[in-house]
Amino acid sequence: MNKFVDRPRFSCALGGALFTLRALTRAIPIIHASAGCGYNLYTAGNAGAGYLGGGYCGGTGWSSSNVVEREVVFGGSDRLSEQIRSTLELIDGDLFVVVTGCMVEMIGDDIGSVLDEFANEDVPVIAVSTPSFKGNSCDGYDMLLGGLFSDYVRRDAEKRTDTVNLLGLVPGQDAFYKGNLTEIRRLLERLGLRVNTFFGEGETLENLKNASEASLNIVLSDVYGVGAAGVFEKTHGTPYISLPLPVGAVQTSQFLREAADALNLPRDAVERVIKDEEARYYDYLERIADIYNDVDLQRYAVVVGDLNYAPAVSRFVADELGWLPRLAVVTDDLDEGEIRRVEKRFTGWESDVSPLVRFDTDTSSVRRYLQEAWRPGNNERYYDSLSPLFLIGSVFERDLAASLGVPLLTVSFPVTNRIVLNQSYAGYKGGLGLTSDLLSTLIAGR
Amino acid sequence: MTIDLNSTTFGKREERLGSVVGYVGTIKDLASQSRCGSLKDRGRCFSQSSSCDAGCVLGYISHIRDIAIINHAPSGCTAGASSVLTNQTQLASKRGLPYNTVILGTDMNESDTIFGATGTLHDTILETYRRYKPEAIFVTTSCVSGIIGEDVDSVIAETGEELPIPVVPIHCEGFKSKVWATGFDAADHAILSRIVVPPRKKGNFVNFKNFNESARDDIVEMFRALGVDVFMIYSNTTLEELSHVSEALATIAICGTLASYLGNGLEQRYGVPYIKTINPLGVTGFETWFRDIGRVIGKEAEVEAYIERERALYLPKLEEVKKRLRGLRVVLGMGSSFAFQVARVIQELDMEVAYIASWHYDSRYDDGNPPPHVQYLAEHAPRDFDVSVADQQNFEILNILNRYKPDLYLARHPGTTVWAVKQGVPAIFMADEYMSFGYKRTLSFAYTILDRITNRSFEKNLSSRIRLPYTDWWYRQESASLYEEAR
Ligand code: SF4
Numbered sequence: 001m002n003k004f005v006d007r008p009r010f011s012c013a014l015g016g017a018l019f020t021l022r023a024l025t026r027a028i029p030i031i032h033a034s035a036g037c038g039y040n041l042y043t044a045g046n047a048g049a050g051y052l053g054g055g056y057c058g059g060t061g062w063s064s065s066n067v068v069e070r071e072v073v074f075g076g077s078d079r080l081s082e083q084i085r086s087t088l089e090l091i092d093g094d095l096f097v098v099v100t101g102c103m104v105e106m107i108g109d110d111i112g113s114v115l116d117e118f119a120n121e122d123v124p125v126i127a128v129s130t131p132s133f134k135g136n137s138c139d140g141y142d143m144l145l146g147g148l149f150s151d152y153v154r155r156d157a158e159k160r161t162d163t164v165n166l167l168g169l170v171p172g173q174d175a176f177y178k179g180n181l182t183e184i185r186r187l188l189e190r191l192g193l194r195v196n197t198f199f200g201e202g203e204t205l206e207n208l209k210n211a212s213e214a215s216l217n218i219v220l221s222d223v224y225g226v227g228a229a230g231v232f233e234k235t236h237g238t239p240y241i242s243l244p245l246p247v248g249a250v251q252t253s254q255f256l257r258e259a260a261d262a263l264n265l266p267r268d269a270v271e272r273v274i275k276d277e278e279a280r281y282y283d284y285l286e287r288i289a290d291i292y293n294d295v296d297l298q299r300y301a302v303v304v305g306d307l308n309y310a311p312a313v314s315r316f317v318a319d320e321l322g323w324l325p326r327l328a329v330v331t332d333d334l335d336e337g338e339i340r341r342v343e344k345r346f347t348g349w350e351s352d353v354s355p356l357v358r359f360d361t362d363t364s365s366v367r368r369y370l371q372e373a374w375r376p377g378n379n380e381r382y383y384d385s386l387s388p389l390f391l392i393g394s395v396f397e398r399d400l401a402a403s404l405g406v407p408l409l410t411v412s413f414p415v416t417n418r419i420v421l422n423q424s425y426a427g428y429k430g431g432l433g434l435t436s437d438l439l440s441t442l443i444a445g446r
Numbered sequence: 447m448t449i450d451l452n453s454t455t456f457g458k459r460e461e462r463l464g465s466v467v468g469y470v471g472t473i474k475d476l477a478s479q480s481r482c483g484s485l486k487d488r489g490r491c492f493s494q495s496s497s498c499d500a501g502c503v504l505g506y507i508s509h510i511r512d513i514a515i516i517n518h519a520p521s522g523c524t525a526g527a528s529s530v531l532t533n534q535t536q537l538a539s540k541r542g543l544p545y546n547t548v549i550l551g552t553d554m555n556e557s558d559t560i561f562g563a564t565g566t567l568h569d570t571i572l573e574t575y576r577r578y579k580p581e582a583i584f585v586t587t588s589c590v591s592g593i594i595g596e597d598v599d600s601v602i603a604e605t606g607e608e609l610p611i612p613v614v615p616i617h618c619e620g621f622k623s624k625v626w627a628t629g630f631d632a633a634d635h636a637i638l639s640r641i642v643v644p645p646r647k648k649g650n651f652v653n654f655k656n657f658n659e660s661a662r663d664d665i666v667e668m669f670r671a672l673g674v675d676v677f678m679i680y681s682n683t684t685l686e687e688l689s690h691v692s693e694a695l696a697t698i699a700i701c702g703t704l705a706s707y708l709g710n711g712l713e714q715r716y717g718v719p720y721i722k723t724i725n726p727l728g729v730t731g732f733e734t735w736f737r738d739i740g741r742v743i744g745k746e747a748e749v750e751a752y753i754e755r756e757r758a759l760y761l762p763k764l765e766e767v768k769k770r771l772r773g774l775r776v777v778l779g780m781g782s783s784f785a786f787q788v789a790r791v792i793q794e795l796d797m798e799v800a801y802i803a804s805w806h807y808d809s810r811y812d813d814g815n816p817p818p819h820v821q822y823l824a825e826h827a828p829r830d831f832d833v834s835v836a837d838q839q840n841f842e843i844l845n846i847l848n849r850y851k852p853d854l855y856l857a858r859h860p861g862t863t864v865w866a867v868k869q870g871v872p873a874i875f876m877a878d879e880y881m882s883f884g885y886k887r888t889l890s891f892a893y894t895i896l897d898r899i900t901n902r903s904f905e906k907n908l909s910s911r912i913r914l915p916y917t918d919w920w921y922r923q924e925s926a927s928l929y930e931e932a933r
Contacts, residue, residue, distance in 0.1 A: 008551065012522025028915070034589050034620040036498020037522060042861065044525035057915035059861045060840040064495040068621050072593060086492035086928060090841060090920045092913075102520050103589040103621060106559055132522035133556045133590065364577075396528070414528060 007363040007396050009306070009331045009413055010173065011048075012132030015041035016140025017099045019049070019172030022058045023199040024208070028093035031064035032080050032111070033101025038062040045137075048413045050175040050420025063087040067104060077109045081117055084125060088118075094205050095152065098127035099144070105131035126151040136333070138224045138306075141170040145228035148208060150235045157212035159238070164188065164263070165214045166197040167229055168221030169245070169426075174308065175415040179424030180245070184220065187256060187427055190273045191265055201422075212236040216263055220245045220426075221308050222341040223334065244345050247312040248431025249281045250319045281428045285320075288439060297442055300386050301325040302373075303355070304366055304393035305412030307332045311345035313392055313411060313425075316434060318351040325355040326386065327373040331412070333361050363396045370400075390438065407441045449711040449812060451639040454599050454615050456631060456707075458623035460487070463706070464809040465625045465782075469835040470926035473802070476833050477824030480816035485809045486932035487624075496805075496838040497859075498620030502629025503586050505530050507616065507636070508547050509657075509680040510688065511538065514580035517551045518567055518598060519588030523620075524551030537658055538682050545682070548578055554590055562594060564601045571605040571613060581685040582612040584636060592619030612685075614640040624837075625806045627781065631707040633680075638711045641689050645716060649693035651675035652743070653712070655705040661880035661887065668736075668884075671752050672745040679708075692716040695743045698735070700725060700879045702817055703783040703808060710812035722811070724819045725783065727882045728791035729764070760885035764795075767892040772796040774899070777850055779803040779836065779843050779857040780876070786819040788856060791882045793827065795892055800850045803836040803843060805859070834926060840865050841916060845925040847871050853899060870909030872898050 010016075014033065018041055021029040031038045042059040046052055054061055065083040067076045080098070087096060098111060111127045118125040128147030130140050145167070166184060169177045181197035188195045196207040196214065217232055217240035219225045229240035241262050246255035253274045260270040291297065301323045303314045310330045317323040330342055339359055346357050356373040358365075374386040389406045391397050395416050401408035410417055411425060411434075424430040450456065459465035468488035469476070479485045500523055508515060508530050517524045527549035538545030552570050554563050571583055587598055598615050606613040618632040651674055654665065659681045669676040674695060679688065691697070696719045697712050699705030709720035719742045726732040733753055740749030774797040778785050785804040792799050810816050836842045838859065847855060847866055855866040855873040863873035874894060876882075882891040 007528055008521060008525060008553075010521070011525035012520055015522050015525055031495060034498055035493070035496045035624075036501050036620045036626065038495025039497050039861070040501050040526050041522055042495070044529060047529050054861065054864065056913065059864075060494060060496065060838060061865065061915060062495045064493055066493045066496070068624055072589075072621055082491045083493065090492055090917060091915045092917045093915070101522075101589075102554075102559070103593055106590065106593050131556075132520040133554055133559055136521060395532075416529065416532065 009361070009394060009396065010136035010138060011041055011044050012137065013130045013135045013140035013143055014099060014101050014132045015045055016137030016170060016173065017128060017130040017144040018042070018058070018062070019045050019052070019137070020141050020144045020170070021097055021099070022052070022055050023171035023177065025204050026056070026094040027205060028057060028087065028091050028096045029062060030084055030087050030096055030098045031062055031101065032076065032083070032098055032104045032109070033064065033067065034103055035064065035066035037101045038064045045172050047416045048175070049172040050415040050418045052172055052175070052420070057091060063091060072103065072107055075107060075109055076104050077114050080109065080111065081114045084114070084118055088121060088123070088125070094123055096123060096125040097144070097147070098125070099130045100127070102131045102133050105129065124152060137173050138170050138332070141173070141224060142227035145225065146231040149211070149228060149232045152209065153212050153236065154209055155212065155236070157210060157236070159215050160194070160213045161215050161263070162192060163194040163196070163214045165211050165217045166195060166220060167217055167225035167240070168219040169308070170224050171199050173306070173413050175413065175420045176423055176425050179422045180426035180430065182422070183424040183427035183429045187252065187273070187277070188259065191256065191260060191270060193263070212238065214238050216241065218243060218259055222345065223307055223332070223338050245308045245312045245426055247425050247434060248316045248320045249278055249428055250350055251312060251315060252427050252431070253278065277428050281432065284432050285435065288435065291439070291443070295443070297439055299323050299388050299390040301390050301392060302327045302370060304329045304331060304391070304397055306330070307334070307342045309412045311342065313434070314346065314355055315349050316431060317392070317438070318353050319349050320431060321435065321438070322351070323390070324353060327369055328355045328357050329366050329369055330357065330359045331361055332359070334359060366397065366400055392438075409437055409441055449638070449707065449714055451711065451715060454639070455617050456635045459625040459628045459631065459806070459808060460623060463811060465806055466809065466835055467624050467806045467837040468929050469807060470929065471833060472830045473820070473827055473833050474824045474830045476807070477816070477820050480809045480820060483809065485807070488929040488932050490837075490839070490928050491930060492841065492928045494840050497626040499618035499623055499626050499629035499632060500586055500588055500620050501526065502626045503616055503618045503633050504549060506630060506680065507584055507633045508534050508549060509537075509682065510547065511543065511682060511684055512546045512581050513685065514547070514574045514578050514583045515549045516567070516570055516574060516583060516585045517549065517588065518563070518585055518591045518596065519551055519554060520590055521551055521553045523588045524549065524553070527551070541682055543682055546578070548574070548580070550574060559590060559594055562596060563591075564596055564598075567596070567598065568601050568605055571601070572608070575609050575611065580611065582614060582641070583609075584614050584616055586616045587619050589620045592622065612640055627703055627806060630704050634707040634711065637688060638708060638715070641685055642692050643689045645690070645693040647693060649690065649695070651677050651694055652739070653691050653694045653697040653718070654678045655697065655699040655708060657681065657700070657704070657879050660878050661883055664884070664886070668752065672740070672743070672748045674743065674745070692718060694718050696721055696739060698739060700883070701781070701783045702811060702819070703781050706808070706811040720813075722813060722815070722818065724790070724822050725787050726884060727787045728794045728888050729761075729885060730794060731787060731790060732884045756885045760889055764885070764889055764892065767889065767896070768796045770896060771892060773798060774853040774895070775800040775850070776854045776856060777801045777803070777847060777852040779805070779855065779862055781805050781858060782807050783817065783819060784858055784876070786817070786823050788876065788882065790819065790823055790826070791888060791891070799827070799831055800852045801831065801846055802833045803846060804833065805836065805838045807835040836925070838862065841920065842925045844869055844914065844916060845921060845923065848921050849925070854895060867905040868909055868912060868914060870905050872902050872905055874898050
């Protein structure tokens with residue numbers, strides 16, 4: 001059988017679009033779907049993202065056309081038009097975005113002609129088709145951003161060589177998106193760049209509207225955001241590069257060098273920033289050297305996560321903590337090309353270790369791969385055991401961690417056992433944060 | 447209305463119970479319109495996301511242990527499944543019981559919506575049985591499976607023959623009913639029609655329909671005093687246990703909205719009496735309800751003895767705490783039954799009901815009678831007060847809170863009290879259906895209210911620093927000004 005998802009690590013395209021809009025200040029979604037969709041997706045997304053909350057108008061606050069049988073039979077265009085009109089009156093926002101659920105996509109409402117009625121409003125009203133049968137939450141992020149890039153971002157902007165946009169971290173799917181974006185932006189700003197992340201601290205819709213000034217889009221992912229970056233290139237002529245999400249000093253310094261090269265920034269200026277950041281970083285990291293060695297905090301590691309986190313975290317524990325990652329399970333549903341791109345991220349590490357890498361959406365498979373990665377004994381009399389082991393994944397790995405009797409840190413969706421605020425796992429700051437979270441788990445009993 | 451257990455489908459609440467999701471008026475008007483059956487529903491020209499039948503079913507049926515639920519739907523509809531399962535697992539582990547129920551989705555994709563997915567469903571059912579060996583498989587439908595007209599019943603009939611366990615459809619397409627509580631009936635219908643078997647003998651127990659059984663120990667104790675056992679459903683039950691609910695002495699419930707279908711169905715089909723009084727929240731509610739149970743199962747003397755004991759223990763303390771709550775003004779936003787039952791408790795505690803927003807409203811139950819709690823409140827309220835049926839609509843609630851400026855907002859259903867707090871109104875999310883059940887919990891409910899209003903810093907600080915999405919224009923309108931004319 002082709003698909004059997006026993007515990008979904010992604011919600012649907014509509015869910016991805018809604019949480020992306022949730023992260024965009026004063027952008028108001030108008031859900032064209034049945035009554036339950038918005039709230040169900042909010043419930044799942046809120047908890048899975050370390051309790052992101054509904055924000056300005058989310059959850060029970062989301063405007064939703066709540067189509068019922070009548071619309072399914074006779075079409076929902078009139079209802080949608082009425083809903084947009086009332087939303088404009090009731091909700092104070094700067095951009096209104098109609099997003100669609102599966103059922104209205106199937107009844108074939110002509111949303112374009114409904115939108116024509118609102119072409120002369122003071123605030124823009126646009127629509128993005130986001131049927132959940134067309135993809136998961138990460139696809140929804142791409143669909144939504146693609147729509148915003150073509151229908152909202154200014155077309156007439158002059159390019160500025162010092163301006164870049166950051167893509168590839170899906171709000172909510174990445175529970176740490178805001179901390180991560182803020183940290184990466186901070187670093188790029190140190191290189192003298194102006195950076196739009198759209199969802200970072202203090203950013204507004206102006207950042208999005210003027211994003212076409214950018215001369216480069218940096219996609220912090222091999223898959224997420226790549227589609228939207230393609231739309232951007234086509235509509236605004238800005239090229240993009242895909243770089244992996246950098247976690248910790250080793251990856252972040254490499255990231256800065258690659259980004260700087262792509263922008264033809266002078267190398268010595270970049271090296272100065274790296275040197276300064278690394279000095280601060282190792283000043284902190286040095287602290288753990290004592291406890292690390294006194295109680296032996298080296299661990300084997302198994303990492304289960306999405307395609308952004310699985311390689312980055314595996315590499316971090318290998319290259320920086322000196323751990324031994326034995327297995328990495330990437331939980332996305334990917335095509336051949338995408339798999340090859342993500343696989344590459346597990347090679348070329350400084351530590352020269354490499355885990356067994358598997359691609360699987362099915363939570364129950366992790367245990368099987370673990371046996372594959374580590375065949376205990378093979379009937380030999382003496383053997384290494386995969387111990388002490390640390391599991392890094394999502395809350396879905398809780399049962400596995402409990403049955404193996406090993407600690408678990410949740411970093412990948414769903415992260416329902418943590419409150420995530422401004423923490424970051426990206427950049428230098430993120431590497432220190434991850435170190436602190438991992439090692440705190442190990443010494444919690446002290 | 448007679449409940450028909452021979453079909454896989456059943457009537458939605460709008461049809462069976464004259465339920466509405468839009469109304470504005472007063473408690474006395476609502477009571478009299480319910481009696482005359484004249485209540486008309488009103489739509490809205492603005493709406494916000496709320497809940498659907500399918501979500502309601504997944505959350506409720508998954509209380510049963512060791513079954514599999516297959517949601518025949520696109521991935522988004524099943525997105526909440528893992529948090530539902532976490533909740534149920536915790537409820538089971540509190541009682542030290544194993545809980546192995548799984549929720550799976552068929553994750554319908556685009557080609558499924560064109561070519562149908564009965565093949566996928568068929569395979570998923572078989573694979574689910576192979577992997578998990580559940581006691582039964584329930585297949586829930588969705589908007590998408592409903593729109594493409596999937597013949598779920600035939601696939602199920604087919605696979606049901608191949609498998610040694612019941613495979614049962616639950617029809618709960620989200621767009622079908624405006625009243626998501628229809629999902630409770632969908633779940634009950636499946637249980638009544640496919641799981642419950644005729645009684646072998648009369649048992650010495652009552653069925654108690656509830657959600658999370660947090661008061662279980664006290665309730666078991668209570669019924670032990672009457673010399674009968676209590677069987678709490680569906681939380682932590684097995685299918686085998688559930689199949690014998692037809693043998694009960696009576697069916698009772700924490701909530702009429704929750705139990706109307708099962709209670710009346712068991713009464714009609716197997717003659718198990720269903721207790722239909724106001725429900726056991728607060729002192730009056732508890733005593734009315736418990737006395738009626740005593741009458742039906744012939745344990746009047748034991749009931750009176752119990753009441754006397756408990757009264758002596760708790761009434762003096764309740765009188766004390768009432769003094770400190772006197773005059774507090776409360777707005778309530780809850781389901782069709784709880785809204786009015788908790789309002790009664792608020793009045794008992796000498797607080798003032800400023801407003802009730804009922805999520806939906808059933809103008810009668812499956813026995814054909816109007817809900818007793820609304821009649822009771824209309825008769826006993828010190829003065830007529832405003833009521834609306836607000837369908838969990840956040841914009842209406844915030845408008846109401848802004849207008850009535852209560853000391854406290856009480857709500858059930860997650861994601862609603864947060865908005866009151868953001869607007870600066872202290873709120874209590876009454877997640878536990880036993881908050882204010884009987885004497886002891888009415889007392890602790892009173893203390894909870896006291897605690898809540900004692901430190902208002904969180905909502906005070908937050909509300910003064912964040913922005914809410916509604917325009918000033920909206921706060922100047924009447925909360926029901928976006929209703930359409932009654933149809
Ligand atoms: S598509 Fe229908 S069944 Fe699925 S969540 Fe939305 S309203 Fe509920």
